[in-house]
Amino acid sequence: MPWALETKRSAFGIAPVTPSSAFFVRNNLPAPNESIVANRDDWRFEVAGTKQNGSMTLGELKALPIHIVATVLQCSGNGRAYFSHHPSGSPWATGAAGCGLWTGVRVGDVIDKFGGSADNKLFLTATGAESLPEGVDPNSLVVERSVPVEKGLEDSLLVWEMNGEPLPLIHGGPLRLIVPGYFGVNNVKWVKRIALTVEESGASIQRSGYRFRDIGESGSPAHPSMYRMPVKSWINGPGADDSEPVNPGQHTLYGVAFSGEHGIKKVEISADGGKSWFEAQLVGPDLGPNAWRSFVYATELKLGTYRFVSRATDNTGETQPREATPNERGYAHNGWYDPALELKVITKQSRESKPELATSSATALAAIPPAAISLSPLAARGKDIFIGKAAPSCGVCHTLADAGSAGIIGPNFNQLKPSADQVFSAVSQGVGVMPSYSKQLTQDEMRALAAYLAEATSG
Amino acid sequence: MPWALETKRSAFGIAPVTPSSAFFVRNNLPAPNESIVANRDDWRFEVAGTKQNGSMTLGELKALPIHIVATVLQCSGNGRAYFSHHPSGSPWATGAAGCGLWTGVRVGDVIDKFGGSADNKLFLTATGAESLPEGVDPNSLVVERSVPVEKGLEDSLLVWEMNGEPLPLIHGGPLRLIVPGYFGVNNVKWVKRIALTVEESGASIQRSGYRFRDIGESGSPAHPSMYRMPVKSWINGPGADDSEPVNPGQHTLYGVAFSGEHGIKKVEISADGGKSWFEAQLVGPDLGPNAWRSFVYATELKLGTYRFVSRATDNTGETQPREATPNERGYAHNGWYDPALELKVITKQSRESKPELATSSATALAAIPPAAISLSPLAARGKDIFIGKAAPSCGVCHTLADAGSAGIIGPNFNQLKPSADQVFSAVSQGVGVMPSYSKQLTQDEMRALAAYLAEATSG
Secondary structure (H helix, E strand, O other): OOOEEOOOHHHOOOOOOOOHHHOOEEOOOOOOOHHHHOOHHHOEEEEEOEOOOEEEEHHHHOOOOEEEEEEEEEOOOOOHHHOOOOOOOOOOOOOOEEEEEEEEEEHHHHHHHOOOEOOOOOEEEEEEOOOOOOOOOHHHOOOEEEEEHHHHHHOOEEEEEEOOEEOOHHHOOOOEEEOOOEOHHHOOOOEEEEEEEOOOOOOHHHHOOOEOOOOOOOOOOOOOEOOEOOOEEEEEEOOHHHOOOOOOEEEEEEEEEEOOOOOEEEEEEEOOOOOOOEEOEEEOOOOOOOOOEEEEEEEEEOOEEEEEEEEEEEOOOOEOOOOOOOOOOOOOOOOOOOOOEEEEEOOHHHHHHOHHHHOOOHHHHHOOOOOOOOOOHHHHHHHHHHHHHOEOOHHHOOEEHHHOEEOOOOOOHHHHOOOHHHHHHHHHHOEOOEOOOOOOOOHHHHHHHHHHHHHHOOO | OOOEEOOOHHHOOOOOOOOHHHOOEEOOOOOOOHHHHOOHHHOEEEEEOEOOOEEEEHHHHOOOOEEEEEEEEEOOOOOHHHOOOOOOOOOOOOOOEEEEEEEEEEHHHHHHHOOOEOOOOOEEEEEEOOOOOOOOOHHHOOOEEEEEHHHHHHOOEEEEEEOOEEOOHHHOOOOEEEOOOEOHHHOOOOEEEEEEEOOOOOOHHHHOOOEOOOOOOOOOOOOOEOOEOOOEEEEEEOOHHHOOOOOOEEEEEEEEEEOOOOOEEEEEEEOOOOOOOEEOEEEOOOOOOOOOEEEEEEEEEOOEEEEEEEEEEEOOOOEOOOOOOOOOOOOOOOOOOOOOEEEEEOOHHHHHHOHHHHOOOHHHHHOOOOOOOOOOHHHHHHHHHHHHHOEOOHHHOOEEHHHOEEOOOOOOHHHHOOOHHHHHHHHHHOEOOEOOOOOOOOHHHHHHHHHHHHHHOOO
């Protein structure tokens, strides 16, 4: 199954680069098999719509001039949870976004190598290498996206490195298209073909999907495609997800702001719903107009409840609106009102005497072990496998309160709350750096493990 | 035992940030127990030499104004291997350096919180929390370093985040001092105390260690301390460590350049030992005057052997010398001649017909399994433990050609070539994210595993 993993708000760092291990994952189809990253330089992709069509390998691509760009990737549906009309799709809050450093070659340089563009080409169209099931119209499923050819040739890159490491499979390795400043869907993973085309792709993901339209309308090429990301910001801490106690006194709020292609001019903070605003400080290196910028704001907090919001203005003068424009699929949320950081400031004493305050959010489970969970017989067998059969155990890489484990290499299950299907898929097929266990565990054992994780994290 | 892990030249990325997982490790003493990162915000450190001495926790520190700085950390002995007088110490080539993004609070702001500096203080002195054995003079072992107070107050930070993640234990978490642009030893890990002091620390690591002096002299306060890093650069690829075939045709060389506090103005490349120079292109975001800058240089390679060197000039006009100044401990190597990238450019056909060309470097073991190794009985037992006893096995995290494993989470043993002592220490005590196996394996089993790894990688 395709993965959709949201970065926990309290897991965003303060620095303007999101580590690969904490970077959100949103795949429309299951990832290709990990064999495609075994010999990365042998990866071959087609080049079409040029004067001399052909193909090249990643090894050959690396011989062209190399560029490095920092850009935010953000799912079009990030912030969907804040729309009141409950659009369909994953209810992302702030966590379907991250900022990375991407190393690769300009698409324009690749096109030049194949003799330049053939005539009348208006789009750069990229195709992912995901397997498609037989017997269905490929256009209904294929991940193939088109962006305007000027954008495609100007600053888009074919990249093989993320944050200084070989691009992980789960993030599109060995080869991904990066369209700086554009919504995530345009940044096609596992690129097997790039083409300059007269028309946009006929794939559903291009023709009807990812179109900004009024509530109730079906998507079509008449509607704007999800391209440039508008100005946006939010505050990440301290104390998001009830991750740490917030006591009265001095605190420094921190967060991120970005605007596709435009860069950030200023960020303001309000604690009174936008009646008064105070300018935050932009800190750390400026990674360019498509990256996000870290901001901080020092303030004194008294006992009580706070609702902090941030409002960014980009270098063209565009400022976040109070409310985002409602639209059928809940795309492009950038209102400043909704993604507030809500903080309960309490004394250490009152926290200790009223533990329900500290555990009121389900996400606090990550820090505080829950009461013993009653497990089904199948799940109980799975727990034995989780704790006992593996050495080092599953807990070496994963945190799970019920099992008393605190691994930090893989996802924290108390935060991820995986479904049994997700667990079974990961255990049987592997995912990212996690290997498949299908040679070590039987199907029944993997099902028991899946049942255990689902039950142990459903509270 | 303390760790010393070098970044393989071919493992450096092209982007100007080194991932934590690939970042070199050089500890003078064994790291504190991982329990110190269990509740990071509770970490307490002393502040002295101020008008109101006291202490504070990391949680309290986070309330002060937050800053983010990119800086290179580099061991004073990086490049020691290039000195012809064979100085004592780890024979680092290029891999005892990395560039990170560090998030923290200015030491100056901490000092202000304690009423400001007491009178006549000339140094900022920081002390690490490593355990010291009883019965020896603490000054002979303690990691305690002093830097001039102006530097300490101006731009030094107490940091808790590395590359957007909580600072890993092995890199000094929960709290480390960062002195931007200064050699690694000044960036004290596991900080338990900062003090403004009248005199430099009396610790050996300050008084006699890390002093730049003529060959044959003993270190003393009369010699310059290893502070600011001079201008330096090297080329990282393609093809370093025989990591990938280099065929005739177009190639893009890439590397890094830096100069403490000064930033990089230009980098030049020579393929003829410095007779002629060609300017490289600086690419990607500029992370500031203490970070390293990525450079690339496109060139056509014919069949044959090449020796490429790079020479950087910083923004003050300082240029790398041909040869570094020989000195007793082999510190501060920054000559451009020695750290050349040596490339054999051969056709694919000749490579296949003469495999010895591809395997001539011992480091190629990482890619090409060696012939079967003859193991001692103890090591043979260790191999069974490596492959069989653990599930997932050691190979899930580690690459080891003899065992046919290709894990990427932990060090690649074919590259690391660990000693039996190193392995025993890691397995019994744990290191970084790796847990201790002392509850799962007997002492004898751990010794067998250590013997196996030493024998299997000694080729």
